[in-house]
Amino acid sequence: MNKLYHGAAYYPELWDRDTIEEDIIYMKKAGINVVRMGEFAWSTMEPTEGSIDVGFFEEMIVKLASHGIETVFCTPTPTPPIWYSYGYPERMHVDKNGRTMGHGSRQHACTNHPIFREKAALITEELAKRLGKLPGLIGWQIDNEFKCHVSECMCEQCKSLWHDWLKEKYGTIDNLNNKWGTQIWSEAYLAFEQVPQPGPTPFLHHSSLSTMYRLFSMEKIAEFSDEQATIIRKHSNAPITHNSSVAFSVDNERLFENLDFASFDTYATIENYPAYLFNHDLFRNIKSGKAFWVMETSTSYAASLASYAMPHPDGYLQAEAIASYALGAQGFCYWLWRQQKSGCEQPHSSVLSAWGKPTIGFENVLEVEEIRKKIEPIIAETYVPQAELAITYSDRAKAFLETEPHQNLQHRRLMTAFYERILHMGISRDLITEQTSLDGYKLLFTPFLPAISHDYLMRAKAFVEAGGIWIVGPLSGGRTEEHTIHTDMALGELERLIGANVLFTFPMNENEAVGSAFDVSAPLSLWSSVFEYDSKTSVGIITEGIAKGHSFLSEYRLGKGKVVMLGSMPIGQAGDTLLTKLIEHYSKEVQLSTQLSVTKGTIVVPREHEQYTVWFIINMDGQGGSVNIQESATNLITKENIQAGELEIGKFEYVVIRFEKTQQ
């Protein structure tokens, strides 16, 4: 990665020629070296059905390139024009309550309708042909934020595809009935055609039906993405991405399978900076070995007609940018360049105002550019090493929790909180998908994964046998992949593998249940697995409540390593302490080398070179902090020498230091 991109979303189709000229001048001033264009411009490219002309964008790409500004071009499929929607309600997205979406916003069309696919293919092919080899065209983005406003579509077309998908997956309706256990409540189906979409019912739908419909929907949107990518590749060699998020109703692992690099959009405010970083540690590993992009973030605040976030405090944008580049982002891009003058996102922050002036946050953009230039050579010579600690992230688990939220549980919130603890402990970490190779890791966490697949289990087993420690839970393993309950043992194959004995599973009453481990007692919560007490395996004992005397935390040796079953969720401040001690304990046991002594709110991002290590130290919370430096180093920006000891970091300050590697 030799170049760091500093970019912005750009909608020249909404403005006149003079404004565009003004924009380019300001882009140069602000150090914008890449724009993203095209994702909502279908009606500009094809104002009436069949009248495709993408000349305007061809011209724009060339013009921008002539000013040194490169382009990521997007397919415009999130917003089909009026000629596609008007008079065709059957082509529209239908929500859970059966309401058919109308024209006037975005994502109103069902992406599974064959005519949609056909029209999308035509416009994308034309774009790929005409723009695919232009100078300055460095990448493609398919569509925009798939499923950010909608989740599963309930239209008639989807119903029919759902039946096909089920037929493909289950072969016979008897097999489906059997796998799902539909004899319950006399739900059993006589034919695939009878299996409903999860629409209105007097009480909850069957878990398997609900979860499978979510997986079906995730597969279908990925299939659309695949189709689009195939078309583009016929005419262009530029790498392809999608701007995704863990907040959308997609399976990111599956979605990026056939794309070339990962990118995401994030609008976390400073209070949620761990959520901001979470994205980096995840998307870096979604297309492992390939640089990812922060495709959208605000210069100051996100807003629409109906809500707004608080603006960034002065200094935070820079902290975000350095953190992004240091954690492996090649691109750091704003949404958006020039404030929308119409539509429903008029109040959203931008680089320029609708009337062409630098807006709030513009000064910060200039500072980001200063930083980018300073760190570009440092980034170019180093790389983000694989962490020793990994946490499995699964969008399929998210689907399971949407079907079975127990008590309003949200997968994203649970995962972010779990991640945050490890972040604050100063441990370098990777968020990895279910299929990511476990090679090279020492410590693996698998929290909040209701269904552990056979494949995952086998790879985790090999990881453990080779010496790794695998910490499973809370809320992991208690469901089959069909979203039913195991009928052999509480945790099925996993339990048999480790030789555990789960006595029962039930929701802990956090006002009564107490667990004790690592000399800490804490309330226990969530749907829990309780293990038989055994002095050889029990690490955490339940000391209060109806499962008193049993174990909520047990270790099982397997080959050279260990499986640690965290059956319940310690909560509150004491729970946090307990979990922190647990992580410390096993980090020590596997001899993690990456835990650093840094105050909460400040992060250290190590990057490697053959001969040296670089640390990016960044204060994210605006409170300042310090980090313990164990050997002398050089400040790469000031070139000053830094002594071992406590290094103070000011509010939103960043320091880049270099440690020489001793010869081995």
Add this chain to the structure above:
Amino acid sequence: MNKLYHGAAYYPELWDRDTIEEDIIYMKKAGINVVRMGEFAWSTMEPTEGSIDVGFFEEMIVKLASHGIETVFCTPTPTPPIWYSYGYPERMHVDKNGRTMGHGSRQHACTNHPIFREKAALITEELAKRLGKLPGLIGWQIDNEFKCHVSECMCEQCKSLWHDWLKEKYGTIDNLNNKWGTQIWSEAYLAFEQVPQPGPTPFLHHSSLSTMYRLFSMEKIAEFSDEQATIIRKHSNAPITHNSSVAFSVDNERLFENLDFASFDTYATIENYPAYLFNHDLFRNIKSGKAFWVMETSTSYAASLASYAMPHPDGYLQAEAIASYALGAQGFCYWLWRQQKSGCEQPHSSVLSAWGKPTIGFENVLEVEEIRKKIEPIIAETYVPQAELAITYSDRAKAFLETEPHQNLQHRRLMTAFYERILHMGISRDLITEQTSLDGYKLLFTPFLPAISHDYLMRAKAFVEAGGIWIVGPLSGGRTEEHTIHTDMALGELERLIGANVLFTFPMNENEAVGSAFDVSAPLSLWSSVFEYDSKTSVGIITEGIAKGHSFLSEYRLGKGKVVMLGSMPIGQAGDTLLTKLIEHYSKEVQLSTQLSVTKGTIVVPREHEQYTVWFIINMDGQGGSVNIQESATNLITKENIQAGELEIGKFEYVVIRFEKTQQ
């Protein structure tokens, strides 16, 4: 009642033969002597339309009987199979927003559709014929929890039945218009066909329309129950019940009219143990003189995919069981035997787990069985005497309050709170329906009954004239049976009968209005009737607020007794004290013999024998307590002698003592 049942809901149709064998072994171990089967198994019995075969259940009943396990068999009508639902949206339930329910849960079918009635009759007749005389078949349950997920259906079929029902009730449309007062807002109808169901309107519907539609719906579901019972009785002598609840949209009094015994489902947690007991004191009197059943309760906690209750603390299940048996339950049954492996209630507690192990709560089940065996002979020789204090409970009043909730009032919550106070005072009490005979009572409470029927009034009058004290209110009597306002006097016939003078009715502002009675002053609340002050009748005076100087509590002599009008609701801690004093005052006046000195959280259930009295003393709240024993007695479990004085009761402890009756 010679036998006490200890049972569980059982779904053998969902499991294989080996599992069933295992189940029976465990049932014997756990002391389960009755199962309930069949209520969701329609697709097992009739997998395709017309292919009825109930052989599996015939075999199950016989097999279980051979192990000493008897059966209550259910008609499977809550879950019509896919051949009934698929392709027939006109047969489905339609909710208030006009959404047609789909297959995939339960109660999706409109129970008023003629084809539903026809299909239900066929399956039920076959079940009755084939199973009706089997050994071990001791009872029938019709359907399951009528209207637990749905309330009034808005389908076209119901619309037509609604018109027939109105025609039957009102004769002419002019009569309906007149009774309802539809001239208001030009609502007047020219024909029955024009009277809408209470669907979407810009503002609230007319009160009469709303309430009558609820009563119509309640009548129709009872009519379906009647039809089913008639069919069963053609082929079986086993008594028939339904597992109901005050939480469902049914009129329990009407529903049980043509059934043989009462039963109910309850999942109250320990915090709501008064609500648990409420059911017993009510359903005992719904089919007066016949033992009732607790048909469903959890061993530990209720749960679905989307929510869960906290598990019972250790000891509470036993307290529940003893209380149930002592209060007159013949059966105490769990939902469910073996954890669901699929569907939407997988996390619900059970006796065995889905993988065949005893789950949390299993030990408590064993203890219940121990207790059952110990108390069975004591129960067999005694009976629950009629209480001296009665509280009228009306599901029709619930319908009125749903139409007119004033400020989010909930009938069930109001009634439970009212009941709870009397419970905590240690007074034996009956909850009785509107038509229950008042003979034998001394003190009658009629709270939260907006419309007092002429029949009820006449019987209450006779009760009072014979010496009873009738306490009416709060919120009682201010509406006609058509849910309109009286136009002769505020409380209509009641007011005239007692010679009261209601000055006005209005909602008291609890921040301003204060009432004083029995030397207590308390804030007044709720829609209130204010009586003219008269030193002869006024007992409670309004001392603050806009009705200052008038009366909120007045007594009127009638024959040998009194009608006490409680026009307003004293609230807060002071209100509770005032109401407690009121109850004490009138209890004393009628010389109630059953008020016991027992600490809150512990209950005393007296049972009678010709020669002795037995007290079941049970600590329900897990805090322990004590009860004052006025004469020496014998502990029937330990056979020890107990001296008069304060008897300590441990946490969840139960003590059964016997007092000898002195010869009269």
Add this chain to the structure above:
Amino acid sequence: MNKLYHGAAYYPELWDRDTIEEDIIYMKKAGINVVRMGEFAWSTMEPTEGSIDVGFFEEMIVKLASHGIETVFCTPTPTPPIWYSYGYPERMHVDKNGRTMGHGSRQHACTNHPIFREKAALITEELAKRLGKLPGLIGWQIDNEFKCHVSECMCEQCKSLWHDWLKEKYGTIDNLNNKWGTQIWSEAYLAFEQVPQPGPTPFLHHSSLSTMYRLFSMEKIAEFSDEQATIIRKHSNAPITHNSSVAFSVDNERLFENLDFASFDTYATIENYPAYLFNHDLFRNIKSGKAFWVMETSTSYAASLASYAMPHPDGYLQAEAIASYALGAQGFCYWLWRQQKSGCEQPHSSVLSAWGKPTIGFENVLEVEEIRKKIEPIIAETYVPQAELAITYSDRAKAFLETEPHQNLQHRRLMTAFYERILHMGISRDLITEQTSLDGYKLLFTPFLPAISHDYLMRAKAFVEAGGIWIVGPLSGGRTEEHTIHTDMALGELERLIGANVLFTFPMNENEAVGSAFDVSAPLSLWSSVFEYDSKTSVGIITEGIAKGHSFLSEYRLGKGKVVMLGSMPIGQAGDTLLTKLIEHYSKEVQLSTQLSVTKGTIVVPREHEQYTVWFIINMDGQGGSVNIQESATNLITKENIQAGELEIGKFEYVVIRFEKTQQ
């Protein structure tokens, strides 16, 4: 204005002859001299289609007149009879979720359907003909509370009218696309027929579409009102009004354009007495120079089946009545005379109960009548002078804020709070519409007006140039009349006019941003305009937050006056102080003569006569207070002399004093 009316809504069509006789006797007793009749009585007048007979009301008007009770008669169009609704779903109102309203409440019909207009015209013409010249008929009310339950209708008929309206407004679809900026999100339309109503979409609709649909709906209901008024005027000279409110989805300025006098309904409770007064200061100016009416207010509390307000404390009704008459109301009328016996408003307070007795509040009604008689001659000889301070109120601004609520902002709440501050400062004030002449004012406030029209701007400019001070903001001027963002300057024409320089606009973070002016520092909030600091123009400086050092409050000289730009919203207690000081500062600068020293909770209403000034001093909050009298005066009720100095006012007390004017 020689006569003050004391009235009540009366529904004789719901009662029998005897009851009507009783009513009239009580009306005389209570001093009711006017009734309002007819607004829901369509089915009485035309029980079947075409069978119009209004004889009953003719008789009623004459009978009442013979007792000295005059009548305001209403057209009955809010409640079309069943013959209009039954079987015609296409005539009904359709809500935002596409639900078609049914019969059974009111406002169920779409008022834009041609058959509705036709039927409404027929009944209204008949009423006008038959009743228009009757003795005692002193006024007309069209319909009742337009759009109080519904807002925009989404029916097919409205869709077609919407297209016509757009065609009329924009001429060509290209012009619409251009004005709205529909190129965004490929929304662009090829024909007017394609422009949707703002129904369901995955995310927010385009701002212009949403706002224009609201304006279209407001125009259509006013058009209906116009039609009705035209019909009435053919046969009657009695003045015409509508009982409106700022809470309804109407544009009051436009609605009253073709009506003869203003009236409104208000049910504010004592806590919201400023909202009660707000109506008076607004509706007095909506038909400037013509007396307005309080057409509906409760004697004690508003209620329906589902909710109720707290009853008025004793004394408040009188305070309301005096305040109304003093502030210019000619009529003060209750809703309603006799409690509803049926329908959905049974619990609502009234003068008589449904059973014909005086209800709670009746005594207060008698006191109101006493007061009315006492003050009638004083009112008759004086008038409410135009205030020197005006605040612009705009229902179109309300529509903009509904489309763009930022963070749940409510126009009414914002305006009331702004008004309340000025009220509490003892300053006489007018709330005026956008088109009201600015002549005679010294100080003009324009808060919360997103789009400032060119016409308004030109008139405000003239006002300022002539010496006025115009205080603009917060939240004013940042949107075009099409609800888009200006593209020339942040505030468009306004900014150019005053020569300001808005640096940026963004939502202030009230936890960080602080503004300082008039020696007060306060948190800043809301979407804000930040002005370049300039020692000549900056009055309020931003001292903390990301816009630190710039200005949130700047003055710009224009002719003999000043434009004061309040770019942000100071909040909290300090914000209130800052705004109070701002108002004081500019009041002083323009030498307002009407600021009085009166304690909060007590109001002073000055009225003028050529030779003297009368003050109505009224304690509204029931806490009592005082007012500083600067010269000696006469108490017009007691005839006592009052010395200059502090005059104590008791709880809910009113004092009317007269100051002689010294000869000039």
